[in-house]
Amino acid sequence: MASFGVIGSKGAMGEALKRVIEASGHDYAGGIDKGGDPAALADSSDALIDFSAPGALAANLHAAVGAGVPIVIGTTGLEQPHHDAIDEAARATAVLQTGNTSLGVTLLAHLVREAAERLGDDWDIEIVEMHHRRKVDAPSGTALLLGEAAATGRGIDLADNRESGRDGQTGARARGAIGFAALRGGTVAGEHSVILAGEQERLTLSHSAENREIFARGAVKAAEWLLSREAGRYTMEEVLGL
Numbered sequence: 001m002a003s004f005g006v007i008g009s010k011g012a013m014g015e016a017l018k019r020v021i022e023a024s025g026h027d028y029a030g031g032i033d034k035g036g037d038p039a040a041l042a043d044s045s046d047a048l049i050d051f052s053a054p055g056a057l058a059a060n061l062h063a064a065v066g067a068g069v070p071i072v073i074g075t076t077g078l079e080q081p082h083h084d085a086i087d088e089a090a091r092a093t094a095v096l097q098t099g100n101t102s103l104g105v106t107l108l109a110h111l112v113r114e115a116a117e118r119l120g121d122d123w124d125i126e127i128v129e130m131h132h133r134r135k136v137d138a139p140s141g142t143a144l145l146l147g148e149a150a151a152t153g154r155g156i157d158l159a160d161n162r163e164s165g166r167d168g169q170t171g172a173r174a175r176g177a178i179g180f181a182a183l184r185g186g187t188v189a190g191e192h193s194v195i196l197a198g199e200q201e202r203l204t205l206s207h208s209a210e211n212r213e214i215f216a217r218g219a220v221k222a223a224e225w226l227l228s229r230e231a232g233r234y235t236m237e238e239v240l241g242l
Contacts, residue, residue, distance in 0.1 A: 004223055005045035006031040007038060007060050008052035013074070016216035017049055024220055042067035047223040050075055057082050061089040070094035070226035072219050074101050076141030090233035094226045098236045099141030101218035105192070106236040108207045109149040112194050115203065116153030121176040123198040125150050130183035130191040138182035139164060146194050147178050 006017045009031020021028045029045040032038060034056070042048055042063040048071040050060050057075060064071040070093055073086065078097075086097050100106070116125065127150075129143040139147075144158075151158035156176065163173070164180035173179070190209035195202060209215070218236065225239045 001026055002046040002224065002227055003027040003029040003044070004220065005029040005041040005048050007033075007036075007041070007048060007050040007056070008075075009033055011051065012212055013051040013215060016212045017051070017219060020213060020216040020220050026220070026224075038063035039066055042069050045069055047071065047226055049219050049223055051219075054078055054082055058085055061085055061095070064095070065089050065092045068093060070096070070223070070229065072101070072222045072226065073097040074215065074219055077137035078141075087233060091231060093231050094229040094234060095232070096222050096226055096234040096236070096239070098222075099143075099145035100190075101215045101222060101236060102142075102190075102207070102209060103218050103221070103236075103240060104207050104214070105142055105145070106218070106240055106242070108192070108194075108205060109146055110237060110242045111205055112146050113149040113153040115194075115196055115205065116150040117155075118153075119196055119198065119203075121154060123196045123203075124173060124177070124179070126179040126181065126195045126197065128181045128183070128193045128195065130185070130188050132187050132189070133185050135184060138184070139180040140182065140190070140192070142190065142192050143180055143182070146192060147180065150178050150194065 004021050004026055006014050008014045010033045018028050032041050038060045047069055048064050051074045054077050089095055127143050127146050129140045147158050161177055163177045189212055193204055193206040195204050222239050
């Protein structure tokens with residue numbers, strides 16, 4: 001049994017995490033939101049789970065490092081400076097950052113990477129995602145995670161081969177591009193499809209999230225796994241042994 005603290009506790013994910021932590025037989029060390037003290041929470045926790053906001057990441061990492069506790073980061077909308085800060089923190093404590101804590105999505109990314117590697121760049125890749133109307137970032141962290149998996153499979157850099165937000169006279173699709181489309185509406189927890197389109201055939205790999213508790217369960221599993229790890233930056237694929 002361990003004690004887990006939640007950063008971003010008043011959101012839908014925070015509430016789901018509290019339920020899953022307690023149902024898993026662990027202690028809920030408490031939660032904080034904007035204006036809360038992550039250092040105090042870290043001092044009373046065996047591990048932190050962060051689903052807050054990019055602007056809070058630096059303070060949350062500092063708290064985890066200061067208390068010597070691991071941290072799972074499920075916050076999306078991160079940019080390169082955030083990843084640089086994660087890399088720095090991972091020198092001192094165990095950190096797992098992911099665009100999606102779902103175990104199903106983790107396996108999906110593994111399959112996408114393998115498909116992209118084996119099929120080659122004459123198969124076009126499009127990633128389509130849909131989320132609830134309140135989501136503020138696009139493409140979703142999960143869509144970007146899947147795009148990175150496809151790019152890794154092809155041995156290319158996603159940033160140099162990404163197409164999104166097509167509108168108007170865009171010209172022909174670039175060979176080898178990885179396209180993104182983001183849909184928003186209703187209360188959709190998360191829908192992701194990776195379409196690999198070849199000559200006269202099409203392969204679609206997809207995942208549907210029916211409830212946010214799937215992300216909470218994955219995050220708690222990741223936190224459990226991190227408890228026995230040395231300092232370093234880890235992935236959900238490592239949690240599943242992929």
